[in-house]
Amino acid sequence: MADVQYDVVVVGGGPAGSTIAGLLAKQGRRVFLMERESFPRYHIGESLVTGMIPVMEELGVVEELEKRFRPKSGINLVWGKDPQPWRSDFSATGGLYDHSWHVRRDEFDKLLLDNARRLGVEVVEQAQVTEVLQDADGRVTGVAYTHAGGAHTAHGRFVVDASGQSRTLTRKLTGITWQEDLRNLAIWGYTEKYTPQEFPDDILVEAIESGGWMWGIPLADDKLSVGYVLPVEQLAELTRQGRTQQEVFAEGLASSRIAKTMVDVATVGELRTTRDWSHICDAFHGPGWVAVGDSAAFIDPLFSSGVWLGTSGAWLAARALDAALENPAEERQALERFDATYRQLYHDILAYVRYFMDPNRLREEYMERARAIGQTYIENSAVGFIALISGIKSLPEVVSFDPMGETGLAEVMERRARMVADAKEAAARQKAGESPDREPETAEV
Numbered sequence: 055m056a057d058v059q060y061d062v063v064v065v066g067g068g069p070a071g072s073t074i075a076g077l078l079a080k081q082g083r084r085v086f087l088m089e090r091e092s093f094p095r096y097h098i099g100e101s102l103v104t105g106m107i108p109v110m111e112e113l114g115v116v117e118e119l120e121k122r123f124r125p126k127s128g129i130n131l132v133w134g135k136d137p138q139p140w141r142s143d144f145s146a147t148g149g150l151y152d153h154s155w156h157v158r159r160d161e162f163d164k165l166l167l168d169n170a171r172r173l174g175v176e177v178v179e180q181a182q183v184t185e186v187l188q189d190a191d192g193r194v195t196g197v198a199y200t201h202a203g204g205a206h207t208a209h210g211r212f213v214v215d216a217s218g219q220s221r222t223l224t225r226k227l228t229g230i231t232w233q234e235d236l237r238n239l240a241i242w243g244y245t246e247k248y249t250p251q252e253f254p255d256d257i258l259v260e261a262i263e264s265g266g267w268m269w270g271i272p273l274a275d276d277k278l279s280v281g282y283v284l285p286v287e288q289l290a291e292l293t294r295q296g297r298t299q300q301e302v303f304a305e306g307l308a309s310s311r312i313a314k315t316m317v318d319v320a321t322v323g324e325l326r327t328t329r330d331w332s333h334i335c336d337a338f339h340g341p342g343w344v345a346v347g348d349s350a351a352f353i354d355p356l357f358s359s360g361v362w363l364g365t366s367g368a369w370l371a372a373r374a375l376d377a378a379l380e381n382p383a384e385e386r387q388a389l390e391r392f393d394a395t396y397r398q399l400y401h402d403i404l405a406y407v408r409y410f411m412d413p414n415r416l417r418e419e420y421m422e423r424a425r426a427i428g429q430t431y432i433e434n435s436a437v438g439f440i441a442l443i444s445g446i447k448s449l450p451e452v453v454s455f456d457p458m459g460e461t462g463l464a465e466v467m468e469r470r471a472r473m474v475a476d477a478k479e480a481a482a483r484q485k486a487g488e489s490p491d492r493e494p495e496t497a498e499v
């Protein structure tokens with residue numbers, strides 16, 4: 055493969071990588087994307103929220119999503135002091151989006167990657183990026199990768215890290231804060247036979263009394279994804295007591311109230327596990343590079359926010375890179391604005407996940423905190439809850455993002471620095487055994 059100079063080279067073809075690559079190609083930019091695997095490939099992260107629909111509209115894939123995937127109407131929660139399940143419906147936010155989808159990620163991710171190709175991205179699969187190339191000043195100028203048994207390089211004016219949990223660039227280029235209190239592990243599997251809930255298109259999210267929580271994601275009438283998320287220490291303790299992961303999963307399910315009425319554990323196929331440890335990088339950009347998706351930041355899947363967060367970050371970054379390519383003198387301005395806006399999305403959801411993780415509060419308290427975080431948008435706390443967790447609350451900031459905005463650079467940088475410091479402080483409080491949770495300050499828009 056010949057070495058070529060691209061506008062942008064993208065590492066990773068998951069939802070974040072395909073989205074930023076597709077949007078930039080749509081703007082006429084020359085984009086090259088390397089994906090390690092051959093698609094379709096398995097991935098976890100199957101339940102989507104409505105906040106990601108506008109960027110899917112930009113990509114032109116909504117019709118396909120409607121055709122291929124089961125609608126998701128809302129969330130059914132078994133959580134908090136009140137023993138009754140309670141549901142929250144996307145349609146409560148008003149507007150256009152009354153449902154999203156439950157997706158088989160192999161098919162969803164392939165759809166987005168093929169769409170990026172359709173929009174003009176040069177995509178190479180089974181291409182693993184092995185090295186970041188930098189000039190004498192430290193500016194990122196490209197990557198080295200292996201493909202078809204050979205070693206290659208790709209050069210771009212910008213490189214995007216969209217390599218998910220591999221963090222191919224961010225691992226080398228920036229620091230990271232791990233959220234110690236959200237150091238979890240997930241165990242999950244699939245069953246072809248299950249009893250649907252009263253609202254069959256909802257995701258089920260159920261707190262487990264002994265610790266952790268379970269999900270039930272109805273991918274199809276004959277396919278339910280069922281998972282158990284629990285703290286790493288809890289699993290370690292159970293393992294010390296001699297339990298296998300199968301037994302831990304079975305005990306979690308047996309002690310649920312609703313999940314166990316849907317699934318017979320004997321019908322759940324092979325179990326999978328993965329680390330599920332929330333983190334955020336100190337920088338989402340530097341000279342010549344940006345990071346989007348899990349390589350930038352990851353939040354516990356409690357509210358299914360991963361794909362929304364990653365594709366929203368990709369949408370913000372695409373506009374910032376487009377502006378920086380157009381006007382290189384403004385690169386710093388554009389990338390700082392992207393970073394601060396993207397970081398705020400993470401911050402709001404993280405703050406809420408933390409609050410919500412305490413399963414001993416009243417439903418009204420959960421609602422009220424959600425309203426407080428999204429206060430500029432919503433008066434009604436029940437609407438505030440679904441608006442926050444669906445990403446709809448943040449939509450105005452994402453849609454109207456202007457990388458050349460009017461706020462001064464110093465102010466934007468200060469805001470970002472404050473959020474980085476807050477994340478580190480919360481992690482330190484947690485390490486010291488204190489609660490990392492704090493009352494939300496006045497929400498910034």
Ligand SMILES: Cc1cc2nc3c(=O)[nH]c(=O)nc-3n(C[C@H](O)[C@H](O)[C@H](O)COP(=O)(O)OP(=O)(O)OC[C@H]3O[C@@H](n4cnc5c(N)ncnc54)[C@H](O)[C@@H]3O)c2cc1C
Pocket residue numbers: 065066067068069070071088089090091097098099100101102103181182183184216217218219220221222240328329330346347348349352355358359360361362364
């Ligand atoms: C247990 C669990 C449950 C979850 N549930 C949900 C959910 O219900 N809803 C939701 O929205 N999110 C969920 N998530 C989060 C979601 O999976 C991620 O946030 C999402 O996949 C991030 O997309 P991404 O494009 O950043 O990364 P990925 O989807 O991981 O894509 C990264 C791609 O980069 C490729 N890659 C990696 N390294 C290299 C390299 N060196 N060279 C080339 N290619 C490379 C990989 O092969 C991969 O295809 C869940 C996560 C976990 C752990």
